[in-house]
Amino acid sequence: MNTSDKRKSIAAIAEKCGVSPMTVSRALRNSSAVKSETKEKILAAAEAFGYSGPLKSGRPAASDGKTRAFVEIIIGSSGKNLAMFYSELLTSIEQELSIHGYDCVIRTCGNDYAQFVSLRESIKNSRAAASMIFGDFEPEKLKALLLIAPDAILLDNPGGPFIGTPYNSISFDNAEAAFSAVSHLAETGRKKIVLIKGFPEHYFSSEMEEGYKKALTAFGIKFDEKLILESDFSADGAFEKLNSFLGKNISFDAVFTNDEMACGVYRALARHKFSIPQDVAICGCDGLPVGEQLTPRLSTVKLDYAQLGPIAVEWFLKNIGKRISCPCRLKLFPKLIIRESSSIY
Incomplete structure (x- = not known):
């Protein structure tokens, strides 16, 4: 044109x-x-x-030297599969910020200490209007980041007393998610429910176990420590754990875990000729698209990342430039989605 x-x-x-x-x-x-x-x-x-703009290469030169305001997204990439868990959250944040005239800068950090030092210095020198932090960081590293950026908001992470200073967080009620899933399995007549959680020190693992135990108590089911398995949040890790567990001939009739680990559960049960849900019912947690591709389709508790993004941006827009006297502590309610993997037979 x-x-x-x-x-x-x-x-x-x-x-x-x-x-x-x-x-x-x-x-x-x-x-x-x-x-x-x-x-x-x-x-x-x-x-x-059908207007798509001028077909002219290059970008216009800045006339006043000003740059567009931006928000930095800081992601700990040492734990969860980022693409699987956070693509929806990142997309919703970027689109919402763009509507309000902000760019989005993404910074990631794995387990490497030198990488963390580089990230820390980048945040120190950043001119970002705000910071949002999610993903997996070791407690001491997360604490250090919040000391540098005290007005940052944690997403999908409730934080904890270890932080030692006031902080903001918007996360999901993972304990309620676990309670909802295990209650559903109990309502279908399952009494020996296996919990496959991740690293024991991870907040998601502790909240899963909290909700799991609460549901067992509510339905009068005796807690059995042998039915709790620790994995690494991966499908392969869950496969290895359950495959080993099946060799011990311990009776069980259901499994609660997250959606990614549920993929490994399906593989282990198939190897040992167990039918889903006739022999073992399964309920996941997260609401990932992969659950609908499994056969039978996976029941799950949906954690709505597409909802989390706009809520986080709304909070940022309301509080930009303000001194936060009362830290934000918001937990979003999960939603149980029942599919064929936990049907009553």
Whole structure:
């Protein structure tokens, strides 16, 4: 599209919407100076016209030297499979920030100490409007990051007393998720329910066990420590643990774990010729898309990452530039989704 065609397109959109070409140009640049309802009208007209902008290579030179404000997303990548768990959360955060005129900068850190030192220095020198932290960090490293960025908000992580200073967090009620899943399994008549959790020191593992024990008590089922297996949150790890457990001839009729580890549970049960759910019922936790691809489809407790992102951005927008006198502690309620893996037979 040459300059003349671009001007004609903008003029046509302006005429269609009853606004000036300048307003159209601003709306197409996602300017906050244009009212949201006007912007929506202009974008709808631009889409109808098939307008995709000028076919000119390169970016315009900055005229005033100013850079667009940004929020940094700090991810600990040493634990969970980032693509599996956090792609939906990252997408929702980036899209929500973009609507409000903010860019999104992603910083990741694994177990390597030198990488952590580099991350720490980057955050110290950052001009970010805010920081959001999620993923897996060792307690001391997370504490160090929050000392540098005390106004940061933890996502999908409830934190804990080890932090030692006030902090903000928006997470899921994982104990309630476990209670909901195990209660469902008990309601279908299962009495010997195996819990496969992750690393024992991980907050998700402790919250899973808390909800698991609470549900057993509620249904009058005696707690049996032999039915709790510790893994590493991976499908392969869960497969190895359950495969070994099956060799001990301990009776059980259900398994509660997270969705990724449930994939390993399916493999182990298939190897030992167990039928799902006739012999063993399974309920996962997280609500990952992989659950719908398993046969039979996996019952699960959905933790809505697409909901978490916009809530986090909303909190940031309400509190930007403010001194937080009362730290945010918000837990989102999970939703039980019953599928064929825990049906009553």
